[in-house]
Amino acid sequence: MFEFRLQAQCPVTGARAGEFVTPHGVIKTPVFMPVGTQATVKAMAPFELEEIGAQIILSNTYHLYLRPGADIVEEAGGLHSFMDWHHPILTDSGGFQVFSLATLNRVTDEGVECQSHIDGSRHMMDPEWSMEVQQKLGSDIAMCFDQCLHYPTTKEEAETALARTTRWARRSKDAHTREDQALFGIIQGSVYEDLRRRSAEDITSIGFPGYGIGGLSVGEPHHIMYEMLDVLQHVMPFDKPRYLMGVGHPSNLVEGVARGVDMFDCVLPTRNGRTGTVFVSTGRINIKNQVYARDFTPLDPSCDCYVCRHFTKAYIRHLYKAGEILAARLCSWHNLHFLIKLMEGVRESILNGTFPAFRKNFIEVFHGEGD
Numbered sequence: 001m002f003e004f005r006l007q008a009q010c011p012v013t014g015a016r017a018g019e020f021v022t023p024h025g026v027i028k029t030p031v032f033m034p035v036g037t038q039a040t041v042k043a044m045a046p047f048e049l050e051e052i053g054a055q056i057i058l059s060n061t062y063h064l065y066l067r068p069g070a071d072i073v074e075e076a077g078g079l080h081s082f083m084d085w086h087h088p089i090l091t092d093s094g095g096f097q098v099f100s101l102a103t104l105n106r107v108t109d110e111g112v113e114c115q116s117h118i119d120g121s122r123h124m125m126d127p128e129w130s131m132e133v134q135q136k137l138g139s140d141i142a143m144c145f146d147q148c149l150h151y152p153t154t155k156e157e158a159e160t161a162l163a164r165t166t167r168w169a170r171r172s173k174d175a176h177t178r179e180d181q182a183l184f185g186i187i188q189g190s191v192y193e194d195l196r197r198r199s200a201e202d203i204t205s206i207g208f209p210g211y212g213i214g215g216l217s218v219g220e221p222h223h224i225m226y227e228m229l230d231v232l233q234h235v236m237p238f239d240k241p242r243y244l245m246g247v248g249h250p251s252n253l254v255e256g257v258a259r260g261v262d263m264f265d266c267v268l269p270t271r272n273g274r275t276g277t278v279f280v281s282t283g284r285i286n287i288k289n290q291v292y293a294r295d296f297t298p299l300d301p302s303c304d305c306y307v308c309r310h311f312t313k314a315y316i317r318h319l320y321k322a323g324e325i326l327a328a329r330l331c332s333w334h335n336l337h338f339l340i341k342l343m344e345g346v347r348e349s350i351l352n353g354t355f356p357a358f359r360k361n362f363i364e365v366f367h368g369e370g371d
Protein backbone atom coordinates (compact mmCIF):
# COMPACT_ATOMS: atom_id res chain seq x y z
CA MET A 1 0.00 0.00 0.00
CA PHE A 2 1.07 3.59 -0.84
CA GLU A 3 3.61 2.32 -3.34
CA PHE A 4 4.44 4.82 -6.13
CA ARG A 5 5.12 2.98 -9.38
CA LEU A 6 7.00 5.06 -11.96
CA GLN A 7 5.84 4.00 -15.44
CA ALA A 8 7.60 6.44 -17.74
CA GLN A 9 9.74 9.54 -17.61
CA CYS A 10 10.42 12.12 -20.27
CA PRO A 11 14.09 12.00 -21.42
CA VAL A 12 14.06 15.73 -22.17
CA THR A 13 12.21 17.23 -19.17
CA GLY A 14 11.47 16.19 -15.58
CA ALA A 15 8.01 14.91 -16.52
CA ARG A 16 7.02 11.45 -15.30
CA ALA A 17 3.96 9.19 -15.37
CA GLY A 18 3.18 6.85 -12.51
CA GLU A 19 0.63 5.14 -10.30
CA PHE A 20 0.11 5.72 -6.58
CA VAL A 21 -1.63 2.84 -4.78
CA THR A 22 -4.15 3.78 -2.04
CA PRO A 23 -6.82 1.78 -0.12
CA HIS A 24 -9.56 3.39 -2.27
CA GLY A 25 -7.90 2.94 -5.62
CA VAL A 26 -4.84 3.51 -7.78
CA ILE A 27 -4.18 7.15 -8.76
CA LYS A 28 -2.72 7.60 -12.25
CA THR A 29 -0.34 10.55 -12.32
CA PRO A 30 0.07 13.33 -13.28
CA VAL A 31 -3.31 14.06 -11.72
CA PHE A 32 -5.48 17.11 -11.02
CA MET A 33 -7.43 16.83 -7.74
CA PRO A 34 -10.74 18.76 -7.47
CA VAL A 35 -11.12 20.60 -4.16
CA GLY A 36 -14.04 19.62 -1.92
CA THR A 37 -13.25 21.77 1.12
CA GLN A 38 -16.40 21.03 3.15
CA ALA A 39 -16.88 17.44 1.99
CA THR A 40 -18.29 18.52 -1.35
CA VAL A 41 -16.78 19.72 -4.61
CA LYS A 42 -19.01 22.76 -4.82
CA ALA A 43 -22.13 22.26 -6.99
CA MET A 44 -21.03 18.82 -8.18
CA ALA A 45 -22.50 15.45 -7.13
CA PRO A 46 -20.11 12.46 -6.74
CA PHE A 47 -21.53 10.61 -9.76
CA GLU A 48 -20.89 13.71 -11.90
CA LEU A 49 -17.28 13.83 -10.71
CA GLU A 50 -16.95 10.16 -11.68
CA GLU A 51 -18.42 10.94 -15.12
CA ILE A 52 -15.83 13.70 -15.56
CA GLY A 53 -13.02 11.29 -14.62
CA ALA A 54 -11.98 12.68 -11.23
CA GLN A 55 -9.69 10.13 -9.53
CA ILE A 56 -9.17 11.79 -6.14
CA ILE A 57 -10.64 14.82 -4.35
CA LEU A 58 -9.54 17.03 -1.48
CA SER A 59 -11.20 18.04 1.76
CA ASN A 60 -10.06 20.31 4.56
CA THR A 61 -9.30 19.40 8.17
CA TYR A 62 -9.79 22.97 9.44
CA HIS A 63 -13.26 23.35 7.93
CA LEU A 64 -14.60 19.87 8.78
CA TYR A 65 -13.33 20.08 12.36
CA LEU A 66 -15.22 23.33 12.86
CA ARG A 67 -18.30 22.12 10.97
CA PRO A 68 -19.87 19.53 11.25
CA GLY A 69 -17.09 18.27 13.59
CA ALA A 70 -14.70 15.35 13.12
CA ASP A 71 -16.76 13.16 15.47
CA ILE A 72 -19.85 13.38 13.27
CA VAL A 73 -17.83 12.44 10.18
CA GLU A 74 -16.26 9.56 12.14
CA GLU A 75 -19.69 8.35 13.32
CA ALA A 76 -20.83 8.43 9.67
CA GLY A 77 -18.07 5.94 8.92
CA GLY A 78 -15.54 8.50 7.73
CA LEU A 79 -15.45 10.94 4.82
CA HIS A 80 -15.93 8.33 2.07
CA SER A 81 -19.26 7.19 3.58
CA PHE A 82 -20.32 10.65 4.74
CA MET A 83 -20.06 12.14 1.23
CA ASP A 84 -20.55 8.91 -0.75
CA TRP A 85 -17.23 9.25 -2.57
CA HIS A 86 -15.55 5.84 -2.60
CA HIS A 87 -12.39 6.77 -4.45
CA PRO A 88 -9.23 8.31 -2.93
CA ILE A 89 -9.48 11.42 -0.74
CA LEU A 90 -6.65 13.70 0.40
CA THR A 91 -7.12 16.01 3.38
CA ASP A 92 -5.08 19.13 3.91
CA SER A 93 -3.78 19.51 7.45
CA GLY A 94 -5.33 22.80 8.52
CA GLY A 95 -1.92 24.49 8.61
CA PHE A 96 -2.64 26.68 5.60
CA GLN A 97 -6.31 27.31 6.40
CA VAL A 98 -5.85 28.34 10.02
CA PHE A 99 -3.35 31.01 8.93
CA SER A 100 -5.55 32.24 6.11
CA LEU A 101 -9.04 32.05 7.68
CA ALA A 102 -8.97 32.03 11.49
CA THR A 103 -8.39 34.94 13.84
CA LEU A 104 -4.93 34.21 15.17
CA ASN A 105 -4.51 34.77 18.88
CA ARG A 106 -1.07 33.26 19.43
CA VAL A 107 1.34 31.38 17.15
CA THR A 108 4.13 29.53 18.97
CA ASP A 109 6.16 26.39 18.43
CA GLU A 110 3.47 24.61 20.42
CA GLY A 111 0.78 25.44 17.89
CA VAL A 112 -1.80 28.03 16.86
CA GLU A 113 -4.29 29.49 19.34
CA CYS A 114 -7.09 30.82 17.15
CA GLN A 115 -10.73 31.70 16.86
CA SER A 116 -13.07 30.08 14.38
CA HIS A 117 -13.98 32.22 11.34
CA ILE A 118 -17.49 30.72 11.69
CA ASP A 119 -18.49 31.47 15.30
CA GLY A 120 -15.45 32.93 17.03
CA SER A 121 -15.00 29.84 19.24
CA ARG A 122 -11.44 29.38 20.55
CA HIS A 123 -9.24 26.46 19.51
CA MET A 124 -5.67 25.18 19.78
CA MET A 125 -4.52 23.75 16.45
CA ASP A 126 -1.23 21.86 16.34
CA PRO A 127 0.27 18.73 14.76
CA GLU A 128 -1.35 16.35 17.27
CA TRP A 129 -4.75 18.00 16.74
CA SER A 130 -4.36 17.78 12.95
CA MET A 131 -3.42 14.09 13.04
CA GLU A 132 -6.31 13.26 15.40
CA VAL A 133 -8.81 14.98 13.11
CA GLN A 134 -7.43 13.55 9.84
CA GLN A 135 -7.42 10.04 11.29
CA LYS A 136 -11.08 10.51 12.28
CA LEU A 137 -11.93 11.82 8.80
CA GLY A 138 -10.29 8.71 7.32
CA SER A 139 -8.80 10.20 4.16
CA ASP A 140 -6.39 8.05 2.15
CA ILE A 141 -3.71 10.75 2.24
CA ALA A 142 -3.20 13.12 5.19
CA MET A 143 -0.85 16.11 5.24
CA CYS A 144 1.55 17.22 7.97
CA PHE A 145 0.62 20.32 9.97
CA ASP A 146 2.79 23.09 8.54
CA GLN A 147 3.24 26.84 8.55
CA CYS A 148 2.75 28.45 5.16
CA LEU A 149 3.78 32.07 4.78
CA HIS A 150 2.32 34.53 2.32
CA TYR A 151 4.38 36.19 -0.41
CA PRO A 152 6.47 38.28 -0.04
CA THR A 153 8.11 37.37 3.23
CA THR A 154 11.57 38.07 4.63
CA LYS A 155 14.21 35.37 4.53
CA GLU A 156 14.34 35.45 8.33
CA GLU A 157 10.59 34.82 8.60
CA ALA A 158 10.85 32.07 5.99
CA GLU A 159 13.68 30.43 7.93
CA THR A 160 11.71 30.51 11.18
CA ALA A 161 8.62 29.03 9.54
CA LEU A 162 10.73 26.38 7.79
CA ALA A 163 12.31 25.22 11.06
CA ARG A 164 8.92 25.21 12.79
CA THR A 165 7.43 23.21 9.88
CA THR A 166 10.21 20.63 10.29
CA ARG A 167 9.55 20.30 14.04
CA TRP A 168 5.82 20.04 13.34
CA ALA A 169 6.47 17.39 10.67
CA ARG A 170 8.25 15.22 13.24
CA ARG A 171 5.41 15.71 15.72
CA SER A 172 2.87 14.92 12.98
CA LYS A 173 4.64 11.66 12.11
CA ASP A 174 4.94 10.69 15.80
CA ALA A 175 1.22 11.30 16.31
CA HIS A 176 0.14 9.50 13.15
CA THR A 177 -0.75 5.85 13.77
CA ARG A 178 -3.41 5.00 11.18
CA GLU A 179 -1.82 2.46 8.83
CA ASP A 180 -4.45 2.68 6.05
CA GLN A 181 -3.70 6.40 5.65
CA ALA A 182 -0.53 7.82 4.08
CA LEU A 183 1.00 10.89 5.73
CA PHE A 184 2.74 13.29 3.33
CA GLY A 185 5.39 15.75 4.49
CA ILE A 186 5.27 19.37 3.29
CA ILE A 187 8.29 21.31 2.08
CA GLN A 188 8.43 25.04 2.76
CA GLY A 189 11.19 27.67 2.31
CA SER A 190 9.23 30.40 0.49
CA VAL A 191 11.10 31.70 -2.59
CA TYR A 192 14.65 31.21 -1.28
CA GLU A 193 16.57 28.48 -3.09
CA ASP A 194 18.83 27.62 -0.17
CA LEU A 195 15.86 27.42 2.21
CA ARG A 196 13.96 25.23 -0.24
CA ARG A 197 16.93 22.85 -0.35
CA ARG A 198 17.17 22.86 3.45
CA SER A 199 13.47 22.18 3.91
CA ALA A 200 13.55 19.37 1.35
CA GLU A 201 16.50 17.77 3.14
CA ASP A 202 14.83 18.21 6.55
CA ILE A 203 11.47 16.77 5.54
CA THR A 204 12.70 13.93 3.33
CA SER A 205 15.15 12.86 6.06
CA ILE A 206 12.17 12.34 8.39
CA GLY A 207 10.74 10.13 5.65
CA PHE A 208 7.22 10.07 4.21
CA PRO A 209 5.49 8.11 1.39
CA GLY A 210 4.95 11.35 -0.52
CA TYR A 211 5.73 15.07 -0.32
CA GLY A 212 3.72 18.26 -0.66
CA ILE A 213 5.43 21.35 -2.02
CA GLY A 214 3.92 24.12 0.10
CA GLY A 215 4.36 27.85 0.24
CA LEU A 216 3.85 28.41 -3.49
CA SER A 217 0.83 29.77 -5.37
CA VAL A 218 0.60 32.30 -2.55
CA GLY A 219 1.05 35.38 -4.74
CA GLU A 220 4.54 34.90 -6.15
CA PRO A 221 5.08 35.38 -9.92
CA HIS A 222 4.85 32.15 -11.91
CA HIS A 223 8.51 32.31 -12.94
CA ILE A 224 9.58 32.28 -9.28
CA MET A 225 7.37 29.23 -8.66
CA TYR A 226 9.13 27.51 -11.58
CA GLU A 227 12.57 28.45 -10.23
CA MET A 228 11.71 26.78 -6.91
CA LEU A 229 10.49 23.67 -8.74
CA ASP A 230 13.71 23.62 -10.80
CA VAL A 231 15.60 23.39 -7.50
CA LEU A 232 13.31 20.88 -5.80
CA GLN A 233 13.07 18.38 -8.65
CA HIS A 234 16.73 17.48 -8.10
CA VAL A 235 16.58 17.13 -4.31
CA MET A 236 13.28 15.25 -3.83
CA PRO A 237 13.14 11.45 -3.78
CA PHE A 238 12.56 10.14 -7.28
CA ASP A 239 10.37 7.24 -6.15
CA LYS A 240 7.82 9.26 -4.13
CA PRO A 241 4.92 11.41 -5.41
CA ARG A 242 5.38 15.20 -5.47
CA TYR A 243 2.25 17.27 -4.82
CA LEU A 244 2.32 20.99 -5.70
CA MET A 245 -0.27 22.42 -3.31
CA GLY A 246 -2.85 24.91 -4.48
CA VAL A 247 -1.78 24.93 -8.14
CA GLY A 248 -3.20 25.99 -10.44
CA HIS A 249 -3.69 27.58 -13.81
CA PRO A 250 -3.58 25.20 -16.80
CA SER A 251 -0.11 26.41 -17.82
CA ASN A 252 1.12 25.98 -14.21
CA LEU A 253 0.05 22.33 -14.38
CA VAL A 254 1.89 21.65 -17.65
CA GLU A 255 5.01 23.53 -16.49
CA GLY A 256 4.81 21.83 -13.08
CA VAL A 257 4.73 18.39 -14.74
CA ALA A 258 7.76 19.39 -16.82
CA ARG A 259 9.56 19.98 -13.49
CA GLY A 260 8.66 16.64 -11.98
CA VAL A 261 5.36 17.36 -10.21
CA ASP A 262 2.86 14.48 -10.05
CA MET A 263 -0.18 15.89 -8.19
CA PHE A 264 -2.01 19.22 -8.22
CA ASP A 265 -5.05 20.77 -6.54
CA CYS A 266 -6.71 24.14 -6.99
CA VAL A 267 -10.08 25.79 -6.36
CA LEU A 268 -9.80 27.66 -9.68
CA PRO A 269 -12.08 25.44 -11.84
CA THR A 270 -15.02 25.61 -9.43
CA ARG A 271 -14.37 29.15 -8.16
CA ASN A 272 -14.09 30.40 -11.74
CA GLY A 273 -17.13 28.29 -12.62
CA ARG A 274 -19.21 30.25 -10.14
CA THR A 275 -18.16 33.56 -11.71
CA GLY A 276 -18.56 32.44 -15.32
CA THR A 277 -14.87 32.27 -16.19
CA VAL A 278 -14.38 29.24 -18.40
CA PHE A 279 -11.24 27.51 -19.68
CA VAL A 280 -11.29 26.84 -23.40
CA SER A 281 -8.57 25.34 -25.60
CA THR A 282 -7.28 28.78 -26.59
CA GLY A 283 -7.41 30.35 -23.13
CA ARG A 284 -10.25 31.75 -21.02
CA ILE A 285 -13.60 33.41 -21.70
CA ASN A 286 -16.20 34.97 -19.42
CA ILE A 287 -19.58 33.65 -20.47
CA LYS A 288 -21.42 36.70 -19.09
CA ASN A 289 -19.93 38.81 -21.89
CA GLN A 290 -22.58 40.38 -24.16
CA VAL A 291 -20.78 38.96 -27.19
CA TYR A 292 -22.17 35.50 -26.34
CA ALA A 293 -25.86 36.53 -26.18
CA ARG A 294 -26.57 34.98 -29.62
CA ASP A 295 -23.66 32.56 -29.76
CA PHE A 296 -25.21 29.12 -30.26
CA THR A 297 -21.89 27.21 -30.17
CA PRO A 298 -20.58 25.15 -27.20
CA LEU A 299 -18.40 26.71 -24.51
CA ASP A 300 -15.43 25.05 -26.23
CA PRO A 301 -16.03 23.43 -29.65
CA SER A 302 -13.05 21.14 -29.07
CA CYS A 303 -14.42 19.85 -25.73
CA ASP A 304 -16.45 16.61 -25.47
CA CYS A 305 -17.82 17.14 -21.95
CA TYR A 306 -21.56 16.79 -21.16
CA VAL A 307 -21.93 20.59 -21.01
CA CYS A 308 -20.32 21.21 -24.41
CA ARG A 309 -22.36 18.38 -25.97
CA HIS A 310 -25.72 19.70 -24.76
CA PHE A 311 -25.66 23.48 -24.21
CA THR A 312 -24.65 26.69 -25.99
CA LYS A 313 -22.86 29.82 -24.82
CA ALA A 314 -26.10 31.77 -25.30
CA TYR A 315 -28.02 29.44 -23.00
CA ILE A 316 -25.37 29.41 -20.26
CA ARG A 317 -25.03 33.20 -20.47
CA HIS A 318 -28.81 33.43 -20.03
CA LEU A 319 -28.58 31.20 -16.94
CA TYR A 320 -25.98 33.50 -15.39
CA LYS A 321 -27.95 36.64 -16.17
CA ALA A 322 -31.06 35.01 -14.68
CA GLY A 323 -29.17 34.01 -11.53
CA GLU A 324 -29.86 30.32 -12.10
CA ILE A 325 -27.91 27.76 -10.01
CA LEU A 326 -27.37 25.61 -13.10
CA ALA A 327 -25.03 28.29 -14.51
CA ALA A 328 -22.39 27.67 -11.84
CA ARG A 329 -22.87 23.92 -12.08
CA LEU A 330 -22.35 23.75 -15.85
CA CYS A 331 -19.26 25.99 -15.87
CA SER A 332 -17.73 24.17 -12.89
CA TRP A 333 -18.45 20.89 -14.65
CA HIS A 334 -16.71 22.02 -17.86
CA ASN A 335 -13.73 23.59 -16.03
CA LEU A 336 -13.11 20.44 -13.97
CA HIS A 337 -13.35 18.34 -17.13
CA PHE A 338 -10.87 20.69 -18.82
CA LEU A 339 -8.18 20.27 -16.15
CA ILE A 340 -8.74 16.54 -15.64
CA LYS A 341 -8.56 15.87 -19.39
CA LEU A 342 -5.51 18.15 -19.67
CA MET A 343 -3.70 15.94 -17.14
CA GLU A 344 -4.88 12.79 -18.94
CA GLY A 345 -3.44 14.19 -22.17
CA VAL A 346 -0.19 15.09 -20.42
CA ARG A 347 0.07 11.58 -18.93
CA GLU A 348 -0.58 9.99 -22.34
CA SER A 349 2.10 12.15 -23.95
CA ILE A 350 4.65 11.12 -21.31
CA LEU A 351 3.79 7.45 -21.81
CA ASN A 352 4.17 7.72 -25.60
CA GLY A 353 7.25 9.94 -25.52
CA THR A 354 5.67 13.09 -26.97
CA PHE A 355 5.44 15.35 -23.88
CA PRO A 356 7.87 18.05 -25.19
CA ALA A 357 5.68 18.48 -28.30
CA PHE A 358 2.50 18.45 -26.16
CA ARG A 359 3.98 21.16 -23.90
CA LYS A 360 5.16 23.29 -26.84
CA ASN A 361 1.78 23.09 -28.56
CA PHE A 362 -0.09 23.89 -25.33
CA ILE A 363 2.01 26.99 -24.64
CA GLU A 364 1.51 28.20 -28.23
CA VAL A 365 -2.27 27.67 -28.22
CA PHE A 366 -3.37 28.42 -24.63
CA HIS A 367 -3.34 32.11 -23.63
CA GLY A 368 -5.44 31.97 -20.52
CA GLU A 369 -3.16 33.17 -17.78
CA GLY A 370 -3.99 36.16 -15.73
CA ASP A 371 -4.38 36.90 -12.05
Ligand SMILES: Cc1cccc2c(=O)nc(N)[nH]c12
Binding pocket: 092, 093, 094, 095, 096, 097, 143, 146, 147, 148, 149, 186, 213, 214, 215, 216, 217, 218, 245, 246, 247
Ligand atom coordinates in the same frame (compact mmCIF):
# COMPACT_ATOMS: atom_id res chain seq x y z
C1 LIG B 1 -3.71 24.22 0.19
C2 LIG B 1 -2.36 24.89 0.13
C3 LIG B 1 -2.09 25.76 -0.92
C4 LIG B 1 -0.86 26.40 -0.99
C5 LIG B 1 0.13 26.19 -0.03
C6 LIG B 1 -0.14 25.31 1.04
C7 LIG B 1 0.82 25.06 2.09
O1 LIG B 1 1.95 25.60 2.10
N1 LIG B 1 0.49 24.21 3.09
C8 LIG B 1 -0.71 23.61 3.14
N2 LIG B 1 -0.95 22.77 4.18
N3 LIG B 1 -1.67 23.80 2.19
C9 LIG B 1 -1.39 24.65 1.14
Ligand SMILES: [Zn+2]
Binding pocket: 299, 300, 303, 304, 305, 306, 307, 308, 309, 334, 337
Ligand atom coordinates in the same frame (compact mmCIF):
# COMPACT_ATOMS: atom_id res chain seq x y z
ZN1 LIG C 1 -16.79 21.24 -22.09
